[in-house]
Amino acid sequence: MQIWGDLPLLILLLVTALGAVIVRDLIGAVLILGSYSFFLALCWAWMGSPDVAFTEAVVGSGMSTVLFLFALFQTVPQEDPSSHRDTPWFVALGLGVLGLLLLYGAIDLPRFGDIAAPANAYLSPTYIQQSLEQMNTPNIVTAILMDYRSLDTLIETAVVFTAGVACALLLRRHDS
Amino acid sequence: MIAAHDSLIVHMITRVLLPVIQLYGIYVLFFGQYGPGGGFVGGVIFGASLILTLLVFGARSNENYLAKRALRADGLGLIIYAGIGGLCMIFAGQFLNYSAVPLPGFDPPATRSLGILGTMIGVAVDIAVTSISIVDSLSFADEEGRLV
Numbered sequence: 323m324q325i326w327g328d329l330p331l332l333i334l335l336l337v338t339a340l341g342a343v344i345v346r347d348l349i350g351a352v353l354i355l356g357s358y359s360f361f362l363a364l365c366w367a368w369m370g371s372p373d374v375a376f377t378e379a380v381v382g383s384g385m386s387t388v389l390f391l392f393a394l395f396q397t398v399p400q401e402d403p404s405s406h407r408d409t410p411w412f413v414a415l416g417l418g419v420l421g422l423l424l425l426y427g428a429i430d431l432p433r434f435g436d437i438a439a440p441a442n443a444y445l446s447p448t449y450i451q452q453s454l455e456q457m458n459t460p461n462i463v464t465a466i467l468m469d470y471r472s473l474d475t476l477i478e479t480a481v482v483f484t485a486g487v488a489c490a491l492l493l494r495r496h497d498s
Numbered sequence: 499m500i501a502a503h504d505s506l507i508v509h510m511i512t513r514v515l516l517p518v519i520q521l522y523g524i525y526v527l528f529f530g531q532y533g534p535g536g537g538f539v540g541g542v543i544f545g546a547s548l549i550l551t552l553l554v555f556g557a558r559s560n561e562n563y564l565a566k567r568a569l570r571a572d573g574l575g576l577i578i579y580a581g582i583g584g585l586c587m588i589f590a591g592q593f594l595n596y597s598a599v600p601l602p603g604f605d606p607p608a609t610r611s612l613g614i615l616g617t618m619i620g621v622a623v624d625i626a627v628t629s630i631s632i633v634d635s636l637s638f639a640d641e642e643g644r645l646v
Contacts, residue, residue: 372533372534373534373535373536375534376526376534376535376539377538377539380539380542380543380546381538381539381542384542384546385542385545385546385629388546388549388633389632389633389636392633392636392637393636396636396637455607456606456607456610457607457610457611457614458531458607458608458610458611459531459532459610459611459614460531460532461530461531461532461533461534461536463534463536464530464531464536464614464618465531465614467536468536468537468613468614468617468618469596469610469613469614472583472594472617473593473594475579475617475621476579476580476583476594476617479575479576479579479620479621479624479625480576482624482625482628483572483573483575483576483624483628485628485632486572486627486628486629486631486632487572487573489631489632489635489636490572490631490634490635492635493635493636494634494635
């Protein structure tokens with residue numbers, strides 16, 4: 323029953339990802355990429371992680387689409403006809419073999435929701451048992467992000483701040 | 499510099515939607531301890547509402563004074579976040595170990611909950627200011643004031 327919910331979403335993901343690559347018009351490609359992020363958010367929600375789904379929907383299909391469109395409006399995209407060469411056969415073959423190898427490697431991954439998997443066996447039970455009584459926070463994801471792993475989140479915030487400062491230094495050409 | 503949108507429908511719908519979006523962003527921020535959401539998502543939603551004012555009303559109008567003011571708050575969120583960590587160190591705890599701060603009437607779990615709320619506000623301010631700052635960096639005008 324899980325697979326029948328997954329399958330349409332995965333097909334939509336593949337179609338939108340291929341569309342974003344194939345479409346010639348850049349604005350169309352950006353919009354298709356936004357819908358790809360939205361389907362990915364639906365996938366996360368279906369797999370039971372609403373926090374990741376929320377972030378993916380807001381950042382992936384909202385904010386990054388807006389920023390892509392802004393960047394496109396500022397530049398003049400030009401098509402170079404000489405770059406329209408066919409893909410060499412060895413590139414296609416190599417990518418195909420690489421994909422098969424990745425699928426082969428994915429066989430060894432633990433099954434979804436496996437309680438014996440290393441990610442679920444060591445620290446996760448401690449978080450689930452103790453986060454409510456230690457910090458009055460029913461949402462375990464927020465408790466992990468903002469308290470157990472707070473230093474990581476601080477550095478992530480610093481990364482976002484650095485990105486904003488770098489954009490301002492490189493691109494800002496007017497007095498605001 | 500971004501010129502104002504010339505459609506009356508867009509202006510009216512934006513005026514109706516704007517408080518709803520901002521209220522929803524604040525709700526997501528403060529509800530992050532009890533459901534999906536948190537500082538990052540709330541900050542992005544609030545920043546998107548500021549970008550909407552900039553796009554619809556134009557950079558020269560008075561409706562987006564909040565977006566223009568927000569540009570001067572670059573780094574404020576990071577200061578809030580790191581300041582809470584430093585406060586814990588002042589009270590002889592580890593960096594970002596919120597329960598080290600002695601608050602009268604708060605037991606350690608309540609103090610940790612408050613620390614989580616404070617750091618989430620810091621993250622939200624940082625994300626919202628950065629998103630509006632990147633949009634401002636990306637937009638500059640030709641002689642007629644149009645978005646080029």
